[in-house]
Amino acid sequence: MLNDDRIRSIVEHFGADILSHEHMQIEKRALQHGSVTTFEHSVLVACMSVRIADRLRLWEHVNLRALVRAALLHDYFLYDWHEYDGGTHRLHGFRHPYTAERNARADFELDDIVSNSIRTHMFPLTPIPPKYLEGAIVNIADTVCAIKETLGSRN
Incomplete structure (x- = not known):
């Protein structure tokens, strides 16, 4: 199994x-x-995605480059959805993947793998x-990380 330093180096x-x-x-x-930024969240999701692929021994079934890139870009919406903007962010959870x-x-x-994985990560x-498979992994990793972050744990 990969250690945290090796996972981080793969993401980088x-x-x-x-x-x-x-x-x-x-x-x-x-x-x-x-208190987790979108950048930190994206890196955590990328690391968690690699960790999931490693723990499930999916190396022969997953495109590692696409997995990392999809995870890093899954929330590349480029705004703070907490800030009031006249109502555009009201349906953020449904719209932000697009x-x-x-x-x-x-x-x-x-x-296609990266694009589909970004678009479907909120399924x-x-x-x-x-x-x-990469999209399913990003979906799971995003959910796990979001729960941990919301409850105050980053590990």
């Missing part, structure tokens, strides 16, 4: 361009769950389930 390797992109500065300022995909597509080249809140 496959997501270096994403992590260093100027729009990540927005994510570093926007809160996601509790906004995140559109923003990610504008800044990065996305393959069943959004009606279409992930088409790929």
Whole structure:
């Protein structure tokens, strides 16, 4: 099993361009769950996704690059949904996967796995389930991390 340092290095390797992109500065300022920023949440989801793939021994079945990139970009909506904006953020939980995909597509080249995984990461809140294993993993990792963050634990 991979240790935390190795997991983090995998995320940094496959997501270096994403992590260093100027729009990540927005994510570093926007809160996601509790006191966790959207940037921190995205990194935690990427690490949790790799951890899930490792623990379930899915290495022969998962595209690791796509998994990491989908996890890092799943909440790439580039605003703080807690701030009042006249009502646009009212349906954030339902709409943000599509906004995140559109923003990610504008800044990065996305393959079908990454695109679908971003768009479907809120299933069943959004009606279409992930088409790929990577999307299912991101969906699960996002849920686990969101619960931990909301309850005040980042591990």
